[in-house]
Amino acid sequence: MALAFAARGLAKRYGTIEALGGVDLEIREGELVGLLGPNGAGKSTLVKIACGLVRPSSGSAEICGAPAGSRAARASLGYLAELFRFPGWASANEVLQLHQRLAGSEGGAQERAELLELVALTDAGERNVDAMSKGMQQRLGIAQALVGSPRLLLLDEPTSALDPVGRRTVRGLLEELRRRGVSVLLNSHLLSEVELVCDRVVILRRGSVVAAGRPEDLAEPGVIEIETAKGVRRFPGAGREEAPRLVAELVAAGERIYGVRVVTASLEETYIEAIEEAGG
Amino acid sequence: MSAVATIVGYTLRESLRRRVFLVVLILTIAFLSLYALGTRQAFKDVEDFAGGVTAGLDATTLAGATLFGLSMFGTLFLGAVLGIFLTLGVVRGDAERGLLQPLVVRPVGRATFLLSRLLAAGVVCAVYVCLVYTAALLITYWTGGWWPDRVVIPALALAGGVVIVAALSLLGSVFLSATANGIAVFMAFGAGLVAGLLGQIGEALNSHTLERVATVSSWLLPFEALYQDALNAISADSFGLTRVALQLGPFGGAQAGGDLLWPYAFAYLAALVGLALLGFARRDL
Numbered sequence: 001m002a003l004a005f006a007a008r009g010l011a012k013r014y015g016t017i018e019a020l021g022g023v024d025l026e027i028r029e030g031e032l033v034g035l036l037g038p039n040g041a042g043k044s045t046l047v048k049i050a051c052g053l054v055r056p057s058s059g060s061a062e063i064c065g066a067p068a069g070s071r072a073a074r075a076s077l078g079y080l081a082e083l084f085r086f087p088g089w090a091s092a093n094e095v096l097q098l099h100q101r102l103a104g105s106e107g108g109a110q111e112r113a114e115l116l117e118l119v120a121l122t123d124a125g126e127r128n129v130d131a132m133s134k135g136m137q138q139r140l141g142i143a144q145a146l147v148g149s150p151r152l153l154l155l156d157e158p159t160s161a162l163d164p165v166g167r168r169t170v171r172g173l174l175e176e177l178r179r180r181g182v183s184v185l186l187n188s189h190l191l192s193e194v195e196l197v198c199d200r201v202v203i204l205r206r207g208s209v210v211a212a213g214r215p216e217d218l219a220e221p222g223v224i225e226i227e228t229a230k231g232v233r234r235f236p237g238a239g240r241e242e243a244p245r246l247v248a249e250l251v252a253a254g255e256r257i258y259g260v261r262v263v264t265a266s267l268e269e270t271y272i273e274a275i276e277e278a279g280g
Numbered sequence: 281m282s283a284v285a286t287i288v289g290y291t292l293r294e295s296l297r298r299r300v301f302l303v304v305l306i307l308t309i310a311f312l313s314l315y316a317l318g319t320r321q322a323f324k325d326v327e328d329f330a331g332g333v334t335a336g337l338d339a340t341t342l343a344g345a346t347l348f349g350l351s352m353f354g355t356l357f358l359g360a361v362l363g364i365f366l367t368l369g370v371v372r373g374d375a376e377r378g379l380l381q382p383l384v385v386r387p388v389g390r391a392t393f394l395l396s397r398l399l400a401a402g403v404v405c406a407v408y409v410c411l412v413y414t415a416a417l418l419i420t421y422w423t424g425g426w427w428p429d430r431v432v433i434p435a436l437a438l439a440g441g442v443v444i445v446a447a448l449s450l451l452g453s454v455f456l457s458a459t460a461n462g463i464a465v466f467m468a469f470g471a472g473l474v475a476g477l478l479g480q481i482g483e484a485l486n487s488h489t490l491e492r493v494a495t496v497s498s499w500l501l502p503f504e505a506l507y508q509d510a511l512n513a514i515s516a517d518s519f520g521l522t523r524v525a526l527q528l529g530p531f532g533g534a535q536a537g538g539d540l541l542w543p544y545a546f547a548y549l550a551a552l553v554g555l556a557l558l559g560f561a562r563r564d565l
Contacts, residue, residue, distance in 0.1 A: 014564075051385045053565040075387040085378040089297035101286040102386035144382060 002029050002064075004076075004152040004183030005050060009059035011207075012045050019045040021207040022059060027152070030181040032174060034194035034215075036271055037204035043187045044082055046204070047156050050185070051079045064151050075104070078150035080141045082157045082187070088130035092121060092140050095129065096147060103148035115143040118176070120169050134161040142170065153177065153184045159193060171197050195267040203274050211274040218270045226250060227259035240264070283388040287396035292404070295366065304362060308412055311354055316419045319347050323424035338522040344426025345515040349531025351416035352514070353473075356438055356507050359409040363446030364465050366401040370394070370450055373458030375565050390560050394450070398553065401446045406439040413438055428514035437510035437537075440545055441503035445469055447552040448503075454559040472497060472504035479508070479535065484527060494535075502545045509537035 005027040012020040020042045027033050035043050048054040049061050052069025066072035086095045096112045105111060116122050119139035129137060138161040145153055159167045167190075174197045177184055188194050194201055195215045203211040211218060224238040224246060233255075235246055240262045247257055295301055326343040371394070374380040384390055413435045421427055428434065448468060452461035479494020481487070498505035511531050518526055 048565070051381075053381055053385065055562070055564060071387045071389060074385055077385070079382070079385045081378060081381045083378045084382055086382070087294060087297075087379065089294065098286065098290055099382070099386065102283060102383065102388050104387065141382075 003027065003062070004029050004031070004064055005062070005185060007046070007050075007059065007061045010046065010049060010056055010061055011058045012042070012049065012054065013057045018207050020049075020056070023204070023207070023209055025202060025209070027183050027185055029151070029183055030178065032178050032184045032186065032197060032199045034198035034201045035185060035187040035204065036189075036191065036194060036201060038275060040206075041204040042207040043204055044156055045207075047079075047154050047185065047187055050152075050154055051077065075148075076150060077152045077154060078145035078147065079154045080145040080156060080158050082160070084141055086129045086137065086140065086144075089128060091126050091128050092116060092132075092143075093125045095140060095144060099144050099147040105148035107148070111147070115146055118146070118173055119143045120166075135163055135166045138162055139166065139169070142173065149182075151183060153182055154187075155184065156187045157189065158186070159188065159190060167193065191266075191268045191271055201267065203271060205275050210277070211270070215267050218267060222263040225261040225263060226257060227261075229256040229258070283392050284396045284399065287383075287388070287393060288400040288403075291366070291397055291400035295404070300362075300365070304358075304408070308358065308408075311358065312412070312415050312419065315347075315351050315354070315416060316423060319420055320423040322347055323426075326424075337525055338518070340424060340426055341515065341518055341522050342525050344420055344424050345428070345518070345526055346531055347424075348416065348420045348426070348428060348514055349511050351420070352413070352434065352438060352507070352510060353531065355409055355412045355416065356441060356503075358412065359405050359438065359442035360445040360469050360503075362408055363401055363405040363442050364449045364462060364469075366404060367397065367446050367449040368453055368462045368465065369458035370397045370453045371560055371563065372453055372456060373461070376457065381565055384565065391557050394557060394560050395553070398447060398450050398556075401450070402443045405442045405446055409439045409442050410435050429517040430513035434510035434513045437506040437513070440542075441506040441510075444503040444506070444545065444549055444552070447549055447556070451552050451556040451559070454556050454563060468501060469503070472501035473507075475501070476504045476508055480531075483535070498535075498537075499544070502541070502548050505537050505541055506545060508535050509541055512536045 003026050005025070007023055007025040010020055010023045010025075011018070023042070023046060025046070035046065037043050045054060049056050050063060050068050052074055055069070061068035063073035064076040066076065090098070093112055096115060100107060100111065112125070113122075116125055119142050121136060121139055121143065124132065124136060129140070132140065138158065142155070142158055145155065159170050162170060171193065174184060174186070186194060186198060198215060200213065201211075201215050201218055202209055222236075224235040224243050226233045226235070226246060228250060233250070235242070238246065243260055243262055247260060250257060322343050323340070326339045369377075371380065384393055417428070417431065445465065449461060449465045452464055456464060475494050475497030478490045479498075482490025482494060498508065512535060515523070515526055516536075
């Protein structure tokens with residue numbers, strides 16, 4: 001499958017500080033990848049290099065086959081910055097119209113209306129940014145990133161200012177984008193959110209990838225607890241698929257079974273473990 | 281619509297919506313009203329004591345050139361303020377506020393973005409300077425019947441000077457925060473004007489050192505040389521006692537820029553823009 005994003009040996013130094021230390025990362029077309037890591041892990045730097053906002057010290061990054069930062073690469077992506085602002089004097093429609101013109105989109109008023117509907121801002125098209133709540137501005141930012149139907153969407157903390165309803169809207173939006181075949185790199189601190197929507201997760205720490213894989217693969221087997229007449233029996237390290245066999249063995253051994261509970265390690269636990277293993 | 285037109289339109293709309301133009305209009309009307317009042321009174325006083333021409337001194341020309349020189353100083357100052365405020369935060373200032381990043385990731389190119397912002401600021405400032413210059417010219421003529429020896433060249437020189445100040449501010453915006461850049465450009469602007477005044481004093485006192493200081497400053501900051509050239513041009517044809525009296529006045533000792541001034545000013549502007557483009561292209565945002 002074609003690659004929407006490919007980073008090879010991507011490194012970035014700010015003076016003596018190493019923000020990225022040779023990251024390899026690929027995002028296939030239509031794939032939704034979550035980028036996790038503590039503050040200062042290099043997540044935003046990676047996203048900014050992909051956008052062409054920051055130049056790498058070494059290594060390479062490509063967007064849909066074009067070098068990151070090139071005009072062709074920028075024409076293929078949509079970007080929502082972690083810290084962004086739109087001019088307060090402009091209305092939502094004006095912001096989107098400006099970005100349509102800069103992106104060369106010919107979607108016109110119909111595209112703007114669709115995007116505002118997608119982020120639940122249908123009635124706010126003529127409202128000035130100054131008069132919008134932080135959450136509304138965040139959703140307008142997501143709509144802006146979708147102008148021109150980008151093939152790759154780079155979202156840096158898209159739900160940081162959203163309430164639970166807003167987060168659900170964004171989750172629905174990401175699922176819709178997946179259906180449309182748009183690739184997404186989602187940089188977020190919200191592990192539960194990443195676990196819910198992402199096909200794959202990459203965990204960064206101090207500029208290096210310390211874990212990567214599908215959320216269900218990263219969430220390692222935990223323990224199976226079986227409640228018997230003699231008390232709760234625990235089988236550490238056993239996965240869900242082993243539960244029937246364990247129950248059958250206990251029944252064959254004459255035990256009476258009252259309940260079975262499969263406890264798996266959440267992505268959060270895996271995340272913390274990966275970060276700690278890599279040096280705390 | 282092309283990317284350049286889009287960004288120019290965005291810049292102009294921003295100034296309009298933020299009421300920059302309204303504030304500028306009100307203050308300009310106040311400035312021109314004050315100028316009209318002062319000019320009317322000055323010409324009246326000159327007429328009363330000298331009767332226009334006396335003992336080889338053309339008092340009307342002396343008053344007209346001095347007053348119009350003052351208006352040109354005011355026009356340059358107002359135009360420079362406008363140019364600086366339109367450009368001081370274009371790169372680093374807007375990047376720090378998060379306004380720039382969503383725009384420059386679009387496939388327009390950083391060079392197009394920067395040139396468009398300079399074009400918008402330059403056109404606004406140049407048009408503004410020419411309009412205020414023309415208004416002051418007409419006020420001077422209607423109140424005192426005086427007309428400068430050259431009309432178009434001084435206007436172009438003032439406009440060029442303001443565009444150079446705007447370009448300096450744009451270059452500063454690539455490397456400095458908006459506040460630091462504003463302070464730096466205003467100080468450079470002030471330094472240029474002071475150097476020009478030193479040159480005029482040097483001319484009156486026949487001090488070569490002061491004249492050399494002014495000349496070097498004019499090459500370093502050619503907006504000052506353009507301003508001096510404009511001042512010189514408005515009374516270029518005066519002679520005799522009138523010329524001597526003008527040279528002793530605050531706006532009369534200005535030096536003509538010479539044939540190299542305009543080519544140098546264009547080259548200087550191109551160098552500023554080139555440095556700004558280079559700095560912006562290499563800047564991490």
